[in-house]
Amino acid sequence: MFSVTPVNHQFDGEIQQKIDCKTKPLGALGRLEPLALQVAQVLGATCPTIKQPKLLVFAGDHGIASAGVSIAPSEVTTQMVLNFLHGGAAINVFCAQAGFEMEVIDCGIAHPVTGHEALIDQRLGAGTRAFHLEAAMSASCVEQGFAMAKARVALHHDNGTNLIAFGEMGIGNTSSAAAIMAALLPVDVAACVGRGTGIDSETLQRKQALITQAIQLHQGQLNTPQQILAALGGFEIVQMTGAMLAAAELKMLILVDGFIATAAALLAVTIAPAARDYMIFAHQSDEAGHQLMLQHLQAEPLLQLEMRLGEGTGAALALPLVRAAAAFYNEMASLQDVGIAI
Ligand SMILES: O=C(O)c1ccc[n+]([C@@H]2O[C@H](COP(=O)([O-])O)[C@@H](O)[C@H]2O)c1
Ligand SMILES: Cc1cc2nc[nH]c2cc1C
Secondary structure, eight states: OOOOOOOOOTTHHHHHHHHHTBSSSTTTTTTHHHHHHHHHHHHOSSOOOOOSOEEEEEEEOOGGGGGSOSSSOTHHHHHHHHHHHHTOSHHHHHHHHHTOEEEEEEEEOSSOOOSOTTSEEOOOSSSOOOTTTSOSSOHHHHHHHHHHHHHHHHHHHHTTOOEEEEEEEOTTHHHHHHHHHHHHSSSOGGGTOOOTTTOOHHHHHHHHHHHHHHHHHTTTSOSSHHHHHHHHOOHHHHHHHHHHHHHHHTTOEEEEOSHHHHHHHHHHHHHOGGGGGGEEEOBOOSSTTHHHHHHHTTOOOSBOOOOOOOTTHHHHHHHHHHHHHHHHHHHOOBHHHHTOOO
16 A cells, blocks of 8 residues: 655765765754755755645544543543644644644544534544454554545645644543554563553553553454554554655655654554654653654654653644754855865
8 A cells, every 4th residue: 555665865975965064063963964864865955845844633532541541531632622623732832833734633533523624534433442352443444544644645745745744632542552562562561651641650550451451352463563553553543654654655754743653653664664764753752651662763853852742742843953954954055165174
C-alpha cells in the first residue's frame, strides 16, 4: 500500500558545504545545522521552503478507558474535540502563534458530534474494544484506516502542503501507545507505562497489569505492525501511522509530537524504515516511556519542555525552529560574500 523511498543523498556534500560556509564558526548553529540538512534533503537543496504547514489532530476513543486507566472518562475526548472546533484548546492557541493551519479528524470517538463542517469524518467505529479482553479492532479496520489517512494526506499534498504535523486526542491512548511500544521493542512493560493524564500510583499499577494481561492475551498475534494495531491500537494511532507513511511516500516533512504520535512513528518506521528520513521529532514528553521510544528511533527531539498534553502542542511549538533552519540555509550570507577568511 505504501512505497516509501529514502531521501536523496546525492547533494548531501553540497548542502553541508553551503551550511559550513555561512557567516559563523563551523557548527555554531548547533542542532539547527543537521535540521537544515534534513529539510534540504526532503524539500530540495536549492531553496527549501515550508509551504502551507498543516497540523492534524487525530481523535479516537479507547475501550480500555472504561477499565479506569485515566484521570478522565471517554466523554472528555468529545468535549475536547468540541473545544478544538471552537478554538479554545492549547493547540488552537499554539497553531495560531506558529502559523499552522489546524484540522481535526474524527477517527472514531465514542460520542460523535454533528453540525461541525470543519470536523473531518474518518470514523472507524465508536471507540475501540477493550484490548485487555479482546482485539481492539479488526484487521480490515486497520487497512481502512490506512486508506482514509492516505487519501487525506494526498489531498493536502495536492493543495501545496509540504509539512504535516501529527497530534492526537483520546482518553486512554497512552495505554494503547504503551502496549504498542511493549509489543514492538525489546523492553519490559514497566518501562513503557506512564502516568498519562496524571494518574495516581494505584491507577498506574492497574494500567501496567492490564497492559501486561493484554500482551499475554494477544501473544502470537503481534507479529506485524498491522497485527499489533489490530490487537492493541487506537483508531487515531492507525490513522496517524497511515498518514505518516503517506506523507513519507509523497516526500513531505513529518513533524512528530509526543508519546502517542511517536508510537505511530515507530509503527510507520517498522513498516517502511525509509519513512524515518522524513521525520522530525518535536518534543520529548514527560510521559515515562517517551525517552526510550525516541532512543529506539535514534531521535533527538528539538524541545524538552516537560509537557505531557499531546494534541500536537510540542509540534506546534517546534515549527518556528524548523522554519529558522530553512531560513538560515536560504538567506544567510556566506563567509566569502562578506570577505571573512577563517
Ligand atoms: O503526547 C503525549 O506525550 C501525552 C502524554 C500524556 C497524555 N497525553 C494526552 O492525554 C490523553 C491520554 O492520556 P490517558 O491518561 O487518558 O491515557 C490523550 O488525549 C493525549 O493527547 C499526551
Ligand atoms: C482536559 C484534557 C485535555 C487534553 N488534551 C489532550 N488530552 C487531554 C486530556 C484531558 C483530560
